[in-house]
Amino acid sequence: MALGFAVGVFGVLILAHAAYSTIQYRGLLKIMEEEFSGPPMTVLAEVLLGLGLCMWAGLTVPGKFLSIHPDSEENRIVSLPLNVDFMIFNHRGRAFSSEIDMKLKY
């Protein structure tokens, strides 16, 4: 997770560096009075590298896919206690008087 984040930040930094190189390249073209036809090869390579890194980070950082089958391995125990159908409230706890100030300790 932290690795993915670091890779994403690194990819964004590479893109920022590519942008800076393009700005410098355009300044150079302005001095030489030529048209901007396309970015230089280095910028293209840098942008592709940045895109690859950011794509990897963008797919791994948000989290894993969780299975939606109710009978898969990881869903086995987790969803059982959350079933409202099995929660009962009509138990002996109502015999406690409501003046008792007890708190639940985890």
Place this chain on the structure above:
Amino acid sequence: MAGRNDSGASEKKSNEATNDMSTFNAENLQSNMKIIYYSRTFLSIIGGVIAGILGFTGFTGFIFYFLVMAITSVGLMAKAKFSVHSYFDSWNRIILDGFLGGLMSFVLFWTLAYDIVHIF
């Protein structure tokens, strides 16, 4: 009695096999949809910045956006290990959902990056 129980159990199993997708863990499905949304949003922003850096204007930029979204779809399918039905309820969710949602962010960052790099 035992025979009746057996047929009842097997009937329930075949029912379960056909009804499998009618009961699924909706909370996980929603979490998966959120993951897709985050991924697509981030990658459309990055795509916009790249389109601005490379100086795309007009139609080329939109072609680039669809290219980035297609690559994202392939990446998401690879992340789901190509067995879409254990994480989503249909193929459309992973391929088409959020396709156009990132378009606005893409255009915003595209114009931003283009202005920064090429105009100033």
